[in-house]
Amino acid sequence: MTIIVYYAGLVLMVLVDVLVAAWCIAASRREAETPFVCPNCGEVFYAKWYRLWWGRRLSLTMQGKAKLKCPRCGKTDLCRWMREGAE
Numbered sequence: 046m047t048i049i050v051y052y053a054g055l056v057l058m059v060l061v062d063v064l065v066a067a068w069c070i071a072a073s074r075r076e077a078e079t080p081f082v083c084p085n086c087g088e089v090f091y092a093k094w095y096r097l098w099w100g101r102r103l104s105l106t107m108q109g110k111a112k113l114k115c116p117r118c119g120k121t122d123l124c125r126w127m128r129e130g131a132e
């Protein structure tokens with residue numbers, strides 16, 4: 046009996062992990078649909094969703110900016126996130 050409870054708990058933990066990962070990927074993909082503006086050359090570009098992972102997502106939510114490499118001038122700087130309603 047104990048072993049069944051143990052395995053049930055293990056499966057549940059894995060399931061929660063998978064759900065959390067899926068949610069994070071979905072959220073990052075949605076955020077990647079919003080373009081960024083380079084502060085150096087004004088280029089508007091889209092970041093790959095996997096670049097908006099964890100730390101960057103936090104700074105996005107907190108200040109609407111993310112440290113990204115501009116595809117035009119190649120500089121890594123805080124790029125403004127053109128989310129709806131902002132300016």
Ligand SMILES: [Zn+2]
Nearest residue numbers: 083086115118
């Ligand atoms: Zn640039």
